[in-house]
Amino acid sequence: MTGVWPGEWVTSRLGVRLVDGARPAGVGLASMVGLAVRRNPRRAHLLVSAVLGKHVPTDPRLVYGSGLLLGELVRARLRDEAVSGPLFADALAGVPGAAAALRDALREPRPPVDAIVLGYAETATALGHSVADALGGAYYLHSTRRPVRGYAAYGGFEEEHSHATSHLLLPSDPAALDRDVPVVLVDDELSTGQTVLNTISALHALRPRRHYVLAALVDLRGDADRARVDELAARLGTRIDAVSLVAGRVELPDGVLETGTRIVSELSATASAGPDAGRGPFGVARVPLGWPGGVPDGGRHGFLPAHRTALEKDLPRMADAIAAELGGASRVLVLGCEELMYAPLRLAEALADASPGVDVRYSTTTRSPVLAVDDPGYAIRTRLAFPAHDDPADGPGERYAYNVAPAAGRPPFDRIVFVVDDVGDTQALAGGLLARLRRLAPVVVATVPSYGGDQ
The missing domain is CATH 3.40.50.2020 (Rossmann fold)
Incomplete structure (x- = not known):
């Protein structure tokens, strides 16, 4: 801190x-x-x-x-x-x-x-x-x-x-x-x-x-x-x-909405997207997780205690598969995808346990549009914007990954592990978010099966 x-x-x-x-x-x-x-x-x-x-x-x-x-x-x-x-x-x-x-x-x-x-x-x-x-x-x-x-x-x-x-x-x-x-x-x-x-x-x-x-x-x-x-x-x-x-x-003071709108308008043109120029492009590797059969990727259609027991059993094995792709990295981000937060969280946690010498961090992408300002007194220092990649029902739109690109005075990640479900693992992902991430660091993609209830 x-x-x-x-x-x-x-x-x-x-x-x-x-x-x-x-x-x-x-x-x-x-x-x-x-x-x-x-x-x-x-x-x-x-x-x-x-x-x-x-x-x-x-x-x-x-x-x-x-x-x-x-x-x-x-x-x-x-x-x-x-x-x-x-x-x-x-x-x-x-x-x-x-x-x-x-x-x-x-x-x-x-x-x-x-x-x-x-x-x-x-x-x-x-x-x-x-x-x-x-x-x-x-x-x-x-x-x-x-x-x-x-x-x-x-x-x-x-x-x-x-x-x-x-x-x-x-x-x-x-x-x-x-x-x-x-x-x-x-x-x-x-x-x-x-x-x-x-x-x-x-x-x-x-x-x-x-x-x-x-x-x-x-x-x-x-x-x-x-x-x-x-x-x-x-x-x-x-x-x-x-x-x-x-x-x-x-x-909240009077007029806070108007003040906020004015600040966004004034700073949007110069707000930091992160100093990613001059680094990549780095490579993209894919790691087969061997996600346990019958275990949902999250709670979209329901998750039972028996599912958690099965997942806990296989988390160390899947973390080892990811660790094998890190290539000696010392600062690793495990990045989830919008609603898909639990699976990447548990994988990141298991990876941190298995890699005591590695600084493992976890965050996820989001739909929420926020102003980025590269200042130590501001919570969103950098912003990556990219198109939606999972064919959302409400149509195409912009998505965001915050504090992934390095801010001033902060070291960059030297590996990014992106965890996505198979519905979101598309060409739009490759040409959008992955293209931006690989300007920052080598990327490891771990795809989990989107659970449909009949599996």
């Missing part, structure tokens, strides 16, 4: 302020997030998580450990128990060995908890999966923005502030959702709680349940937002609880 908080730039120019609230994991808001400016007229700022592994390349053991810790808070709430977050502050501060120790402590065997865990696409797909892992006995499903032939939508909801608002639930076994067990709704951030209100209303109309839990890394809801959740619970005759690693609020 540096001495500069990666939110100072936005605070000084937009007047956005973070105010701490409860600290269930023993840390404050500024330890958990930085700030950036969105390219979105509906919302000026973006909270950039230090533990999500979406926009910021992060130790994968910290990412997974943070999700497991959130899952332990869910477990404690379901069982009315207390839980503490030992080692979390040290892991967040980058103390050597603390991230692995945090993860290992949270992976100790615990009694399984039956629940339905729903993660929100695209940012919380791996986070929700990690929460389900912590519960042990949970069925996991994440929402998706990719319609899949042969799957009828179980339900949908709208994320009103988002740049892409259509979400679908596409379980291969709808009966797995038709149970009166606790439903845990997982997102990286609760801002107003409107998304979860929409979700609970839609789910409860299909199948009433007695208990819902909202789980987020960061809870920014105000008193009026929390009151709306209580009102919905009373109206539906159900219980709705909430847990997070940290709580607080974001203070």
Whole structure:
């Protein structure tokens, strides 16, 4: 960690302020997030998580450990128990060995908890999966923005502030959702709680349940937002609880949207895409993972505890296959692809365990348009833009990989491992993102089979 908080730039120019609230994991808001400016007229700022592994390349053991810790808070709430977050502050501060120790402590065997865990696409797909892992006995499903032939939508909801608002639930076994067990709704951030209100209303109309839990890394809801959740619970005759690693609020000055729009307009022409000229092009290698048969690549159509057991067994073997392609690299990025976050996270984590002398980081590409500014006080230092490569239902569009190209004063990655499902492994990928990545470092592509439920 540096001495500069990666939110100072936005605070000084937009007047956005973070105010701490409860600290269930023993840390404050500024330890958990930085700030950036969105390219979105509906919302000026973006909270950039230090533990999500979406926009910021992060130790994968910290990412997974943070999700497991959130899952332990869910477990404690379901069982009315207390839980503490030992080692979390040290892991967040980058103390050597603390991230692995945090993860290992949270992976100790615990009694399984039956629940339905729903993660929100695209940012919380791996986070929700990690929460389900912590519960042990949970069925996991994440929402998706990719319609899949042969799957009828179980339900949908709208994320009103988002740049892409259509979400679908596409379980291969709808009966797995038709149970009166606790439903845990997982997102990286609760801002107003409107998304979860929409979700609970839609789910409860299909199948009433007695208990819902909202789980987020960061809870920014105000008193009026929390009151709306209580009102919905009373109206539906159900219980709705909430847990997070940290709580607080974001203070926004008047005119912040106009200021943000002006800053984006002024800086877009000169914002850094990363100093990739003069390096590559490097080569692209492909590694056959031997993904375990019958194990889904994620939770788009559902993921069971038995799937996790099978995956855990094969993770070391697949990590060894990747390690064999690293060629003595000392700084490696494992890059996932939009909703495909869990598989690359677990591969990155296994690779870090198998390669103690290598600095392994994890992040993923995204649809979210954000301004890049190469300043230590700003969370999104560099930006790679490229065309969509998985034939998305909403048509072609621009996608992004942040903080992958080296920023001023930061060393470059000397290998990039790109993990993609077979639906996204296309010619558009080769001519788009891969062409940009190979200007930065040698690239290793690991393709996993997109699970269709009949496998």
